Amino acid sequence: MRLRKAFTLIEILVVIAIIAILAAILLPVFAKAKEAAFRAGDISNMNALRTALQLYRLDQGGNPPQLLGYATTYTPGGSDTVPADLAKGFLYPKRIDAVSTFRPAFNKFGNLDVTTAVWPARDTRALGSAAIVDTNGDGKIDSNDDIDGARQAYYWPNDTDPVCKGGAPCQVTDQQIKLYKLSGYDVAEVTDPQTGNKRYELRYALFWTNFAIGSGPGFGNGAANDDPRQLGYTDPPDTTPITWNGYFRDYNNGQVVAAKRDIVLFLGGGARPFGSNLVNERSWRVMP
Numbered sequence: 001m002r003l004r005k006a007f008t009l010i011e012i013l014v015v016i017a018i019i020a021i022l023a024a025i026l027l028p029v030f031a032k033a034k035e036a037a038f039r040a041g042d043i044s045n046m047n048a049l050r051t052a053l054q055l056y057r058l059d060q061g062g063n064p065p066q067l068l069g070y071a072t073t074y075t076p077g078g079s080d081t082v083p084a085d086l087a088k089g090f091l092y093p094k095r096i097d098a099v100s101t102f103r104p105a106f107n108k109f110g111n112l113d114v115t116t117a118v119w120p121a122r123d124t125r126a127l128g129s130a131a132i133v134d135t136n137g138d139g140k141i142d143s144n145d146d147i148d149g150a151r152q153a154y155y156w157p158n159d160t161d162p163v164c165k166g167g168a169p170c171q172v173t174d175q176q177i178k179l180y181k182l183s184g185y186d187v188a189e190v191t192d193p194q195t196g197n198k199r200y201e202l203r204y205a206l207f208w209t210n211f212a213i214g215s216g217p218g219f220g221n222g223a224a225n226d227d228p229r230q231l232g233y234t235d236p237p238d239t240t241p242i243t244w245n246g247y248f249r250d251y252n253n254g255q256v257v258a259a260k261r262d263i264v265l266f267l268g269g270g271a272r273p274f275g276s277n278l279v280n281e282r283s284w285r286v287m288p
Contacts, residue, residue: 035248038105042245043263045101046271049185050242052095063231064090067204067243068102068183071114083111084180102183106247109181116178117187117200119153119208120283127151132287133239136225149211149219150227152283185243185265196254203243206232208284229284231267238268241284249276256280264288 049067056064069089074080085099092099099111123130128143135145179187187200207213211226222233229240244264250257258277265271266288279286 046265052091071178104184107184113181114178240267
């Protein structure tokens with residue numbers, strides 16, 4: 001009788017175990033390589049947006065209100081939204097030839113998805129402790145340059161911000177303005193650290209301080225001691241943030257992990273990795 005050779009049960013189990021071990025080793029490597037490719041692509045797109053902004057500024061003498069543009073409808077006041085890739089925006093299609101340039105890799109929203117947005121969380125460091133630029137023009141940077149009006153405007157659900165000092169008005173974005181969700185550099189979906197809920201926050205804004213956009217005496221028109229690093233001012237410095245990409249940040253129990261996972265685009269230096277916790281805390285007040 002002729003004997004047939006075959007694998008024993010032990011040999012099969014050994015092979016399966018080896019395959020499982022190799023998969024456990026290689027899958028994280030593949031995931032990291034995929035993420036690295038996504039990050040490289042997003043950095044390239046963000047730098048393309050910066051170049052487009054420079055061209056727009058040469059043509060128009062200033063920066064556009066939004067990167068992609070406001071969501072519009074075919075009929076006034078209607079609900080029939082014009083797809084983002086068909087709408088003529090400030091940079092697209094004249095200076096940016098693909099609407100995908102405006103969408104971060106991890107942003108999966110479509111051309112018809114729209115939303116309103118709120119200001120990111122206010123910088124909660126004590127006033128006088130976080131001077132960034134010489135806002136009052138005295139030639140030095142000290143605690144006198146860190147004042148409430150030049151701090152970031154703040155969103156609070158009931159229009160009352162307990163952080164505001166001295167009766168300073170608190171800014172809530174105009175709920176009538178709708179933006180395309182796919183433009184992750186105009187608005188972005190984030191996790192609210194207080195509630196764990198998702199919300200949409202502004203990423204690109206010409207003006208973001210109470211002095212620039214608030215209401216009441218001394219607010220709404222800028223001020224001599226306002227933070228000059230705002231895109232809406234005539235000649236903002238190179239340290240001015242344009243927008244940032246927070247889709248790579250990690251969370252732990254709803255809190256942003258302190259790691260260089262965000263990508264911040266500055267006016268005079270291109271996109272670069274930045275501490276996620278710092279961007280979450282300071283938004284437009286981050287420095288290169």
